[in-house]
Amino acid sequence: MSSQWGGVDRARRIVTLAAKKFGDDLLRNSCVLMRGKASGLDFIDVLAQRLDGREVKTAVEIGTCTGLSAAVLACFAEMVVTFDVKPLPSAADLWHTTTVSNQICQVVMHADDAKIRMLDRIPFEFAFIDGNHHRHAVAADFVATRKSGLVLFHDYPWMVNPLNDGADWLVKNGIVDGMLAKDSPYLWWEPPSC
Numbered sequence: 001m002s003s004q005w006g007g008v009d010r011a012r013r014i015v016t017l018a019a020k021k022f023g024d025d026l027l028r029n030s031c032v033l034m035r036g037k038a039s040g041l042d043f044i045d046v047l048a049q050r051l052d053g054r055e056v057k058t059a060v061e062i063g064t065c066t067g068l069s070a071a072v073l074a075c076f077a078e079m080v081v082t083f084d085v086k087p088l089p090s091a092a093d094l095w096h097t098t099t100v101s102n103q104i105c106q107v108v109m110h111a112d113d114a115k116i117r118m119l120d121r122i123p124f125e126f127a128f129i130d131g132n133h134h135r136h137a138v139a140a141d142f143v144a145t146r147k148s149g150l151v152l153f154h155d156y157p158w159m160v161n162p163l164n165d166g167a168d169w170l171v172k173n174g175i176v177d178g179m180l181a182k183d184s185p186y187l188w189w190e191p192p193s194c
């Protein structure tokens with residue numbers, strides 16, 4: 001069963017269109033083409049695996065950047081609320097070009113406190129964490145989004161800067177305490193089943 005928001009087919013069309021209009025650099029700066037080491041699945045497949053057939057009214061994204069992953073998320077959720085400290089100005093153009101603007105709410109915040117308070121106030125059924133990868137930042141984002149019951153982390157584990165291994169650190173320290181599916185660079189979390 002595919003998502004009522006277009007699922008895999010719409011998401012692939014969006015990526016092709018965005019690459020054509022904004023160039024291949026866009027793809028390099030985004031997670032969308034990164035493949036899971038174990039499964040070989042890319043971001044779109046990874047979302048389809050868990051979100052197809054699930055009713056996601058609102059998906060939250062931490063880390064907008066070019067806006068491409070938010071556009072892809074809009075194929076699996078009615079509404080995407082995406083947070084960043086300094087998103088690229090071209091993101092709005094990308095959403096317009098790929099006809100997802102009416103599904104995206106962009107939040108530009110200058111302090112994590114504001115983001116956390118906002119997340120506390122809004123309901124959502126899924127979160128994608130791809131913002132500040134520092135340990136304490138990822139921990140704060142996870143604590144603020146775990147109420148959704150389904151969280152996808154990107155850049156797991158992170159090797160470049162040892163302190164930017166947020167998702168890995170959460171796992172090693174038992175802070176993510178539920179059911180985990182590890183497929184580097186993707187890590188899925190769901191709460192423990194009763």
Ligand SMILES: C[S@@+](CC[C@H](N)C(=O)[O-])C[C@H]1O[C@@H](n2cnc3c(N)ncnc32)[C@H](O)[C@@H]1O
Pocket residue numbers: 029030031032062063064065066067068069070083084085086087112115130131132137
């Ligand atoms: C790796 S990029 C996101 C890529 C995007 N998700 C994609 O795949 O197309 C990380 C983004 O997180 C943003 N960021 C950094 N610190 C943040 C924070 N504390 N909260 C939210 N976003 C943050 C950066 O400005 C940057 O745009």
